[in-house]
Every structure is written in structure tokens, then in C-alpha cells.
Amino acid sequence: MIELQRIIIRQGLCLRELLARMDEGSAEILLLVDEDGRLVRTITDGDLRRLLLAGVALEEVKLELPEKAPITALEGTDREQILDLMKQHDVNHIPVLDTARRPVKLVRARDLELPILLSTPHMGDQELSFINQAFDTNWIAPLGPNVDAFERELAEKVGVGHAAALSSGTAAIHLALILLGVEEGDKVFCSSLTFVASANPILYQKAMPVFIDSEPETWNMSPAALQRGLEKAARDGCLPKAVIVVNLYGQSSDFDPIVAICEKYNVPLIEDAAESLGASYKGQASGTFGKLGIYSFNGNKIITTSGGGMLVSDDAALIEKARFYATQARDPAPWYQHTSIGFNYRMSNVLAGIGRGQLRVLEDRVDQRRAVFERYSDSGMGGGGFSWMPEASFGRSTRWLSCGVFDTEGAVDAQRFIERMAEHRIEARRIWKPLHLQPLFAECEYFPHNENNSVSDQIFAHGICLPSGSNMTEREQERVIKTFNEIFAGF
DSSP states (O other): OOOGGGTEEOTTOOHHHHHHHHHHHTSSEEEEEOTTSOEEEEEEHHHHHHHHHTTOOTTOOOOOOOOOOOOOEETTOOHHHHHHHHHHHTOSEEEEEOTTSOEEEEEEHHHHSOOBOSSOOOOOSSHHHHHHHHHHTTOOSBOSHHHHHHHHHHHHHHTOSEEEEESOHHHHHHHHHHHTTOOTTOEEEEESSSOGGGTHHHHHTTOEEEEEOBOTTTSSBOHHHHHHHHHHHHHTTOOOSEEEEEOGGGOOOOHHHHHHHHHHTTOOEEEEOTTOTTOEETTEETTOSSSEEEEEOBTTSSSOOBSOEEEEESOHHHHHHHHHHHBTTOOSSSSOOOSSOOOBOBOBHHHHHHHHHHHTTHHHHHHHHHHHHHHHHHTTTTGGGEEEOOOOTTEEOOOSSEEEEEOTTSSOOHHHHHHHHHHTTBOOEEOOOOGGGSGGGTTSEEEOSBTTBOHHHHHHHHEEEEOOOTTOOHHHHHHHHHHHHHHHHTO
């Protein structure tokens, strides 16, 4: 909150003194009051700039400012009313007055606006009924009717044969690697432009990640880089045990060439669709192109169970084996007997109930996220100096996050831009730092899109993600657009 006495002034100050007070107050506004302390008018930094441009001397005291009734609010006016006033009059500051019209405080838009977060959970109307069923029947612990139903309903939704509900998408990737026989010393190819959870399970198995660059058309795995990587692996006699393809920010990868390349070398495909549930590729659901597919229901995803994931496949035996490993690998014996290493990876019946309710509004959530993106893109944010993540013609993206890159020839620093957005209580984030640049994977092999061009490096260096939640209001989106453009213009 601005210290009021630093911005209250009275008649008799020269232009130089007004400029000094404006600088000292750090509020871009001064409050001119009469001898009784009543507000006469506001003076903005724009008012002072116009006086300077008109040739007014710095020592001039008799300043001719146009008459302008100040936009004010009385004590007790609620937050929403003040925000409406600001929007109506296109101002960012409003003095609050007492009944005698004396200023008692200055409020700024940034002090009133609630934080706009990147991607928040969006609950519907049906989740609670499934949770109540779990409580009413005392199915609270892992497994139960909601788990069975959630697995069946999600499999039907995406058109795959079988599904296992798990504690996280990371757990699903880990089990997928185990099911495909990945062991110590094996290689696993993985998209580089992704969150670390896509590759950490490779390390769980003491295997060696090999990272594959993105292509500019989709930001997803480059078929050209994958081809070069597998060609080299074949020459070296060390083909990977699996390829993990990540569908970035809600968009499916270009699966026709990727599947063909993997089949040529007989390497199974794991599809990391953690960010792309609800997307499609040539009419087929994201997550269904690999030997195994995974989804995430983390709190920031298209739909959420607060935390959770799903492993899917058309191979019933693989999913049954996944359930075995996910429940501590308990053997079918009359006592607790274990011949394999197991994990506590199953989803609870309560969380599965949330998932069942969320699944019923999946299409709505996708439409809402796409509408957020379209409102951004239609606004012309950044003009020609900012480009959105392209949507490939072969499918439909969920636009899980609205992402783009600043012109590489421009002056915008992505990190500084995000920090400036944060000053306005708007959360923006960097694009995932490619895994081949992470200290954790410093010794790992990497295949760029072509020999002289690492696409993911460029996207990371110049890209940002903007607030994209399906429950964003139009006012919040307008605020993001306005703030984005103001900051962009300042670079």
C-alpha cells in the first residue's frame, strides 16, 4: 500500500518539486488537496509530462492544468465496485475519501486484484456425489468401486482396452518401463522438452536416458532426430528398450512417422500423455498410440484427482501385471508372500471418485481451455514480436497451457518478463527446461532436430506459459492481455 503522506501535495509547488514528489512517492500519481485537506484533483505522471512538452519551466509555480474531476471512492466501497470503477474509467489508481472528502488511502489495481495462477483445479457438480459414495460405503482405502469404474470409464472414453488407476503419472511411467523389461544399463529414448517426471523413472531403473529434440511444427519429438538416434543405436548394437514420446502442453506428437520408425527398429513406444488427455491425432485419442500410454491427474491438469495417474494399454496382460506391481507385488498365496519388488502405486477410492466426476466434464474443460487461448490469440498480444505454440493440422490440441515464444531478434527477456508479470500478481512460467540441459542429465546423449539446430533450446530460451485455467473469467483474461501488452511495450 502506498504511504499517503508521500503523495499528498498542496498548491504552491513548482514543476521541479512536483516531479521530485512524483519520483519519491513511486505511485505515478499525486493528490492535490486544499487547505482543509479535501481532494481537489489528481495529478498523474502524464499530466507532468504534458507540461514539460508544452515548454513549462521547471521553476514555474503557476501551472495551468485542465480541470478534471477526480475518480474517487468513499470509505466502505467494496473491492468489486472499485475494480469496476477502474475498468469503467481506465485508471489504475483510485483515492478513497472519508465523508469530508479527505483522502484516507490510495488503492491500486494490483492491490485489489486477486492473483491469477497458471492452471488451477476446476471442480464440477458431480465429484462430491462419488466421494460421498466412498464415505457412505466406507471405501476409503486404496481400491474400491470408484477405482474399478474410473478405470473402465476412462478406457471407454479414450478407446483403449484396459486401464490401471495409479498414484501418479510418474508411477505409470515407472511401471511401463518395468513391464517392458527396462533394467540397469539399458537405454531409453525420451523427449527432451518436457518435465523431469518423464525421465526420472528411467533413473529409477538405473537405465540411461537418451534425449531427443523437438520439431518446430509441433514442439514435440522430432521424427528426424529420432531416426538419427535409432540409426546410430542400431550401428552400435545397442538399441533402446523403449522410446518415451511426450505430448507437450496438450498437443499430440506426429505419430505416423514416429510409430513407423519405432516399428522399423522393433522398439516399443510409451506415450506420455500427462498433458494431453482430451487431445486427438487424426481422430484417435491421445495416449493410445504406444504399447503403453500414461495420463496424469495432478492438480494443474485438464482434469484432476488432486494427485493420480493412469496406465493404459490394449494388452490386458500388461495392465494386470501393472496392478500386481502397484499393490506391493503380493503373490496369490494364503499369506503375505512376495517374489518380486512391488510398489504402493494404486489410487484411492476417494480420489477415483473425484476422477469420475471430472471425466464427465472433460470435453467442457478442453473447450474452455481452447477458448482462453483463442481469446489471447485473437487479441494480437505482442503484435509480431510474439508467436504462439503452433497447432498441428493433424489433430486437436487441448491447449492445456497457452504458450508462446518471443521473437529471437527482439529485446524481450523471458525471465524478466515473467518477473514483471509477477509484480502484477499474474503467474507466468518458463517453458520446460530441456532435460539435456539439466545438471541431472549432463552426461546423457542428445540428438537435436538437425546437426546445427536444437529446437528445444530456442523454445526454452524465448518461451513462456501464460495463465490458462478453464475457470478463468473474462475479466482475468482481459487483465492478463492488458498487462502483457503494457510490459511488452516497455521492452
